[in-house]
Amino acid sequence: MSLHRQLQQRAFDDRPIRIGLIGAGKFGSMYLAQVPRTPGVHLVAIADLSPAAARANLARVGWQAHQSAARSADDALREGTTWVTEDWQAITRHPQIDVVVECTGHPVAAVAHCLDAFAHGKHVVNVTVEADAFCGPLLARRAQQAGVVYSLAFGDQPALICDLVDWARSCGFPVVAAGRGHKWLPHFSASTPETVWGHYGLTPEQAQRGGLNPKMFNSFLDGSKPSIESAAVANATGLAVPSDGLLYPPASIDEIPNITRPRSEGGVLEHKGMVEVVSSLRTDGTPIGYDIRMGVWVTVEGETEYIRNCFEEYNAQTDDSGRYFTLYKRWHLIGLEVGMSVASVALRKEPTGAAVGWHADVVATAKRDLAVGETLDGEGGYTVWGKLLPVQRSLGFGGLPLGLAHDVKLVRPVQQGQSLCWDDVVLDQTTPAFQLRRELETLFAR
Numbered sequence: 001m002s003l004h005r006q007l008q009q010r011a012f013d014d015r016p017i018r019i020g021l022i023g024a025g026k027f028g029s030m031y032l033a034q035v036p037r038t039p040g041v042h043l044v045a046i047a048d049l050s051p052a053a054a055r056a057n058l059a060r061v062g063w064q065a066h067q068s069a070a071r072s073a074d075d076a077l078r079e080g081t082t083w084v085t086e087d088w089q090a091i092t093r094h095p096q097i098d099v100v101v102e103c104t105g106h107p108v109a110a111v112a113h114c115l116d117a118f119a120h121g122k123h124v125v126n127v128t129v130e131a132d133a134f135c136g137p138l139l140a141r142r143a144q145q146a147g148v149v150y151s152l153a154f155g156d157q158p159a160l161i162c163d164l165v166d167w168a169r170s171c172g173f174p175v176v177a178a179g180r181g182h183k184w185l186p187h188f189s190a191s192t193p194e195t196v197w198g199h200y201g202l203t204p205e206q207a208q209r210g211g212l213n214p215k216m217f218n219s220f221l222d223g224s225k226p227s228i229e230s231a232a233v234a235n236a237t238g239l240a241v242p243s244d245g246l247l248y249p250p251a252s253i254d255e256i257p258n259i260t261r262p263r264s265e266g267g268v269l270e271h272k273g274m275v276e277v278v279s280s281l282r283t284d285g286t287p288i289g290y291d292i293r294m295g296v297w298v299t300v301e302g303e304t305e306y307i308r309n310c311f312e313e314y315n316a317q318t319d320d321s322g323r324y325f326t327l328y329k330r331w332h333l334i335g336l337e338v339g340m341s342v343a344s345v346a347l348r349k350e351p352t353g354a355a356v357g358w359h360a361d362v363v364a365t366a367k368r369d370l371a372v373g374e375t376l377d378g379e380g381g382y383t384v385w386g387k388l389l390p391v392q393r394s395l396g397f398g399g400l401p402l403g404l405a406h407d408v409k410l411v412r413p414v415q416q417g418q419s420l421c422w423d424d425v426v427l428d429q430t431t432p433a434f435q436l437r438r439e440l441e442t443l444f445a446r
Contacts, residue, residue: 252290
């Protein structure tokens with residue numbers, strides 16, 4: 001409850017939290033829009049492969065040119081301005097930067113950025129949840145070993161779901177299910193960057209105006225991002241995942257308590273204590289009026305008659321039996337909310353969600369028949385989508401993590417709908433991401 005007050009004190013003491021941002025795309029731009037409005041923080045440096053694009057986004061969100069005119073990190077620290085550079089290591093290795101916000105969306109690169117930041121004593125807020133989905137447990141362990149904090153990013157749905165789960169458990173409620181909303185029909189799994197805007201509900205003009213990346217947005221539509229985010233939630237909370245991928249049951253907000261209960265009681269869950277994603281479309285494509293598409297939710301159980309009576313007395317929206325109650329947040333504001341994580345890790349030394357175990361995996365699955373020699377283009381592209389599976393099942397057939405299914409060639413044909421294996425591709429085994437994932441599998445096997 002005291003983060004804002006502590007930030008104000010930091011500002012009064014002229015001792016701001018010093019931040020470095022890696023990646024100034026859409027998500028990063030939303031955070032950049034808030035930084036000048038947040039007390040007690042100083043964005044020292046921005047690293048991006050295209051400094052010109054980063055500056056264009058700074059102008060887009062309202063920055064004046066002089067605010068990012070620093071010629072080095074040291075100049076920025078002295079002048080209270082911001083330095084824009086291509087050199088991400090200048091951020092992870094600068095001794096006066098406290099928190100690194102990893103915002104590239106590139107899972108292989110993100111792992112390298114996180115590990116280097118840990119090695120140089122930096123807390124990390126990892127927006128690139130794709131990296132967390134395939135090696136988050138070891139990223140969290142590396143941070144702990146380095147004496148720093150590794151955190152999922154508030155504003156992204158996993159951290160918000162973790163917050164709801166923490167609320168429930170701290171209040172003494174058993175968590176029956178937790179998750180997010182999504183616009184979903186089964187054929188969306190084959191969507192490509194060429195078809196995304198029609199399915200998503202935006203015009204190409206709206207997408208261009210917002211600087212939206214069709215591949216990135218397609219990763220939401222085709223089910224990859226919901227799977228990735230659900231994996232992060234499962235690994236951070238210990239909740240289980242469906243045995244054969246997300247079910248996307250359609251439901252209005254009022255229907256969620258009925259849907260997110262065990263099958264034995266009329267719901268869709270295999271058992272209590274699971275992650276799931278609720279669709280904002282009926283199976284015939286009809287939009288649901290009061291939907292949870294852009295929000296998050298948690299369903300809890302009233303274990304005693306007294307608690308269930310309290311639900312009734314206070315008009316809580318429960319399932320038909322009065323036993324299950326859903327608390328929800330209908331909207332999330334993405335990068336506009338990242339400041340919560342920055343403040344939490346810097347001031348409280350507490351993550352807003354981080355993996356504590358390995359329960360879920362996201363496996364690359366073919367969108368169409370794929371031939372030998374084709375190059376996989378990763379999340380949101382033309383070749384694969386991500387399927388959420390329990391870790392035991394993924395490891396059982398050697399499933400290829402979606403985060404590593406980028407810019408790699410197939411050595412065996414794969415049929416549409418088939419999940420890929422490690423042996424189906426040729427991978428660069430020298431990357432920190434590959435090595436960390438293999439280490440995680442080795443540890444799990446023990």
